[in-house]
Amino acid sequence: MELKTVQTPHVPVRYFEGGTGPDLVYLHGAGGVTAEDPFLGALAASHHVYAPLVPGYGDSEEAPEIRDMLDFTLHTWDVVEALGLKDPILVGHSMGGMIAAEMAAIAPNDVSRLALIAPAGLWDDAHPVPDLFATLPFEMPALLFHDAEAGAAMMTAGRNVEDPGFLQAYLVTNARQLGMAGRILFPIPERGLSTRLYRIKARTVLIWGDSDRLMPPVYAHAFKKGIAGAQLVSIPEAGHMVIVEQTAAVVEAIGRLG
Amino acid sequence: MKFTWFNLMPWPYLPDDFREKNRSVWVDIDQKLFDPVKSHEVYNTYMDLLEYADTLGFDGVGVNEHHQNGYGIMPSPNIIAAGLARRTKDAAIVVLGNSIALYNPPVRVAEEFAMLDCISGGRLVAGFPVGTSMDTNYCYGQIPSLTREKYQEAHDLIIKAWTTREPFAFNGRYNKLRHVNIWPRPIQQPHPPVHIPGGGSVETYDFCIDNTYSYSYLSFSGYLRAQALMNGYWKRVEERGVDKSPYRAGFAQTILVADTDEEAERLYSEHVSYFYNRCLHVYPGFADAPGYRTIKTIQTGALSQYAPPRGGYTQLTWKELTEQGHVIAGSPETVRQRMEDLIKGLNVGNIFCLMHVGNMPADKCMYSTKLFAEKVMPKLRNMFPDWDTDNRFWTSPLDKRVSSGRLPKEAPTGADLAKAYGVEA
Numbered sequence: 001m002e003l004k005t006v007q008t009p010h011v012p013v014r015y016f017e018g019g020t021g022p023d024l025v026y027l028h029g030a031g032g033v034t035a036e037d038p039f040l041g042a043l044a045a046s047h048h049v050y051a052p053l054v055p056g057y058g059d060s061e062e063a064p065e066i067r068d069m070l071d072f073t074l075h076t077w078d079v080v081e082a083l084g085l086k087d088p089i090l091v092g093h094s095m096g097g098m099i100a101a102e103m104a105a106i107a108p109n110d111v112s113r114l115a116l117i118a119p120a121g122l123w124d125d126a127h128p129v130p131d132l133f134a135t136l137p138f139e140m141p142a143l144l145f146h147d148a149e150a151g152a153a154m155m156t157a158g159r160n161v162e163d164p165g166f167l168q169a170y171l172v173t174n175a176r177q178l179g180m181a182g183r184i185l186f187p188i189p190e191r192g193l194s195t196r197l198y199r200i201k202a203r204t205v206l207i208w209g210d211s212d213r214l215m216p217p218v219y220a221h222a223f224k225k226g227i228a229g230a231q232l233v234s235i236p237e238a239g240h241m242v243i244v245e246q247t248a249a250v251v252e253a254i255g256r257l258g
Numbered sequence: 259m260k261f262t263w264f265n266l267m268p269w270p271y272l273p274d275d276f277r278e279k280n281r282s283v284w285v286d287i288d289q290k291l292f293d294p295v296k297s298h299e300v301y302n303t304y305m306d307l308l309e310y311a312d313t314l315g316f317d318g319v320g321v322n323e324h325h326q327n328g329y330g331i332m333p334s335p336n337i338i339a340a341g342l343a344r345r346t347k348d349a350a351i352v353v354l355g356n357s358i359a360l361y362n363p364p365v366r367v368a369e370e371f372a373m374l375d376c377i378s379g380g381r382l383v384a385g386f387p388v389g390t391s392m393d394t395n396y397c398y399g400q401i402p403s404l405t406r407e408k409y410q411e412a413h414d415l416i417i418k419a420w421t422t423r424e425p426f427a428f429n430g431r432y433n434k435l436r437h438v439n440i441w442p443r444p445i446q447q448p449h450p451p452v453h454i455p456g457g458g459s460v461e462t463y464d465f466c467i468d469n470t471y472s473y474s475y476l477s478f479s480g481y482l483r484a485q486a487l488m489n490g491y492w493k494r495v496e497e498r499g500v501d502k503s504p505y506r507a508g509f510a511q512t513i514l515v516a517d518t519d520e521e522a523e524r525l526y527s528e529h530v531s532y533f534y535n536r537c538l539h540v541y542p543g544f545a546d547a548p549g550y551r552t553i554k555t556i557q558t559g560a561l562s563q564y565a566p567p568r569g570g571y572t573q574l575t576w577k578e579l580t581e582q583g584h585v586i587a588g589s590p591e592t593v594r595q596r597m598e599d600l601i602k603g604l605n606v607g608n609i610f611c612l613m614h615v616g617n618m619p620a621d622k623c624m625y626s627t628k629l630f631a632e633k634v635m636p637k638l639r640n641m642f643p644d645w646d647t648d649n650r651f652w653t654s655p656l657d658k659r660v661s662s663g664r665l666p667k668e669a670p671t672g673a674d675l676a677k678a679y680g681v682e683a
Contacts, residue, residue: 067404134285134396134543171556179403179549186547187399 001035001044001051008078014060015052015079019044023088024254025080026051027096030132030181032058039243042251047089052079054095056180069184069191073102077110089257090202091115093243094215095181098193101223104204105196113257114202116223117250118215118240123190127218133178133186146211146239154244197226204230207253209238209245231256259601259641260652262318262352263311263627264510264610267304267338268329270617271296272536282541283328284392297331303620305338309345310624311613314631317652318350318383320610322455322476323357324390325397329537329616336370343378344662350653351378354455354474354610355385359405360398363433364412365440368419372444379659380445383652385474386413387455388462392540395547403549406461408432420449451651453508453608458487459555463494466506472608472651474508478538480583481511481600488604490558504601504642505651508608511600512615514587515629522587525622527576530585532616534574585615590633597634601641608651 001018016035024047026033026040033040033051043049055063055075066075076099080088090111092100097119104111123129130143137155145151160166184191204227208220217234224230233253238246272283272291280288308319321338324330332338339353351374356367375382388409394400400408411430415438418426425439444450452471456462466473473491477484488507495502514530516522579585586596601609613630614623670678 064407133402133547134541136543139543168556172553174548175403175551175553175556177548182402182547182549183404186401186549187395 001037001040001049003035006052006079006082008075008082010065010075010078011055011061011063013052013055013079013082014058015050015083016040017048017050019047019049021047022258023048023050023085025083025085025088025090027076027090027092027099028053028057029094029096030178030185031094032177034058039247039250042247043091043254046251046255050083050085050088052076052083054177054180056176062176062180066180067183069102069193072099072184073106076103077107087112089113089115089254091117091254092119093117094240095120095185095189097121098184098189098191101193101197101200101227102191104202105193105199108199108201111200111202114200114204115207115254115257116204117207117243118209118212118219119206119223120185120189120215121191121193122219122222122226123188124218124222127216129189129216129219130214131187132189132214133182143214144240146209146237146245151239151241151245194222194226197223198228200227203257205253205256206230206232207242207250208232208234209240209242210234210236211238212240212242214240259639260317260350260505260608261635261638262320262350262608262610263308263316264320264322264352264354264612265304265308265614266322266324266329266612267301267331268533268537268614268616269297269331270300270532272328272532272617276536277539280539282544283537283539284324285326285396285541285544287326287328291328292331300331304614305341305345307614307620307623307627308338308342311627311631312342312346312349314628315635316349316611316631318352319346320352320354322354322385323387323393325393327392329533336374339374339382340377343374343381346378346381347659347661348381350381350383350655352383352453352610353385354383354453354476355387357389357394357398358386358412358416359394359400359409360389361412363435364415365419365433365435365438367412368416368440369442371416371450372420372440372442375444375446375450376442378655380450380655381653381659382444382446382450383453384450385453385455386416388459391547391550392544395550396544401549402547405550406552417449420444445656446654451653453651458490458558459552460490460494460558461552461554463491464498467495467498467500470650472506472508474510474608474610476510476610478510478512478534478584480585481509481604482583484509484604488606492605502605503645503648503650504605504607505645505648507604507606508610509600509604509606510610510612511597512585512587512612513593513597513626513630514585514613514615515590515593515626515634516587517589517629519588519592522589522592523576526587526615526618526626529616529618529622530576530579530587534579534584534616537616590629593630594634594637597638598641601638607642607645607648 001016097116098121141148141152321335428435514526
């Protein structure tokens with residue numbers, strides 16, 4: 001994948017591009033995405049992938065003026081426009097799924113194929129989503145992965161926690177990335193999407209890990225109920241990071257959109 | 259020097275195994291640990307102690323705002339301050355402060371502070387904290403990376419409401435108000451002195467300097483550890499080319515006085531241990547929501563003071579806590595020496611004296627407070643003679659003030675009124 005920059009009315013946006021096939025825009029979750037992400041690589045085998053970074057993620061410039069859900073939604077449409085894309089396959093994971101669903105709801109005639117992978121955006125009092133912002137790093141793997149041990153190894157790989165500069169760099173990254181994510185996810189990751197889901201016209205596939213403990217599968221059914229004709233693909237032995245734990249199955253499910 | 263007697267109002271009945279059995283004293287603290295019946299006495303005792311400090315000649319009595327917190331049972335400091343405004347005579351009412359990003363609309367703060375200033379006869383010091391991440395983000399749900407912007411707007415609105423003499427419209431991002439016209443408005447002009455509690459955010463230094471507000475560092479880890487942060491503040495003051503009046507700064511310090519150093523340890527060590535071991539037991543996941551601190555501040559290395567020191571406070575003994583300056587405790591002479599070091603070292607004119615600590619009972623607190631007022635405070639009065647007349651950061655009360663209990667003992671008769679108002683019977 002190649003890291004590039006595209007200008008938008010707010011800020012220059014960094015994005016990864018690679019692969020051949022139908023155009024596909026991938027919106028990452030609150031944890032961000034890197035060029036080495038195996039999921040991007042797998043998508044690129046059959047798609048022309050564009051994966052823009054939310055401002056503040058990675059090395060991208062922050063956008064203080066993007067504050068609320070509508071700002072995020074319109075900004076991401078600005079990115080699609082700036083990339084010169086027309087009706088790409090729209091894919092989003094977690095926070096990215098929330099943004100993708102909002103984009104499809106606000107401009108239903110511009111999105112014909114939508115894949116939502118464990119998207120945020122709904123809230124059920126009986127099944128509260130855990131507070132990501134009060135979760136310590138060592139508690140994350142159990143929330144994010146079906147296999148917490150393997151997940152922990154993946155998350156800490158290449159990190160030297162003894163390095164004195166590590167903590168500061170970690171805090172700066174968190175402040176930039178999760179600070180921005182918090183604008184639509186804190187303290188409750190719900191900004192009224194349930195009242196807009198009915199507008200979505202796209203052929204929609206919902207992709208969920210069976211053992212997702214961050215966004216419990218009960219939410220899959222709520223999305224399915226809200227989006228006419230949506231198809232649910234439940235994937236066993238996968239948690240919230242289903243894109244990492246069962247990459248091939250997720251790519252296959254997206255492939256059903258044609 | 260201005261000495262403010264400050265009470266955090268800790269809940270004094272946290273169990274011995276609180277730390278082991280609970281993950282946090284703040285945000286999600288166990289509801290069952292609060293006993294409303296017991297709180298009746300706790301609140302009244304704490305308010306009695308604040309009133310007692312006024313009778314001993316402290317310059318101010320101080321209260322603050324915390325939410326869902328086992329060491330601060332004061333979600334609304336203005337309620338306590340209203341009681342103090344009536345029951346104290348001379349001390350400034352130091353509300354440190356109202357977390358203005360949390361009030362909707364913040365005009366409420368302009369109004370309530372104006373009421374306090376009017377009731378107290380111009381004795382209000384107005385504090386405007388951004389609020390801790392625990393209070394502001396985790397308890398009150400403000401979005402971390404937008405909190406400062408909202409705070410700034412609330413500040414601008416309050417100052418404008420205090421200083422504008424006709425109704426105005428305020429078209430803010432977070433507040434849309436067609437008719438701002440606060441009634442009442444404060445006695446002190448152009449508005450009560452403002453103190454800004456901060457914890458090392460560099461943006462706050464400039465904010466204080468620009469507006470002639472006092473910067474208050476409310477730390478629990480004592481003056482020795484505060485040196486680097488306060489040096490940063492004074493360096494900025496110098497860079498900005500303004501005077502270095504010590505009243506531009508305030509510092510909170512736990513102070514405990516007894517007859518001798520040994521007696522201080524004997525009387526107070528269990529209460530200090532209660533505070534540092536139980537009251538400061540904050541779950542690290544609540545200490546600092548991502549986005550609450552600015553990148554610039556993180557890069558200066560200022561971490562949340564609620565991130566405990568390596569190894570935690572539990573390992574700190576009385577000796578360590580006093581030697582490292584978390585707590586200044588001992589005989590009047592010991593305390594005087596250390597206070598002098600603090601005041602000179604940090605160049606601070608406003609001292610927020612944390613004289614009630616943890617689960618300290620009222621009698622011990624009175625003992626310590628009285629010794630400080632009589633044997634320590636007088637000797638520290640003249641630390642900054644060059645700045646004696648600097649009143650930019652303190653109250654300007656009315657010369658003639660009234661207080662509670664002024665009605666005649668008996669209601670007048672009709673005849674009395676006829677006489678008083680000159681009506682024929």
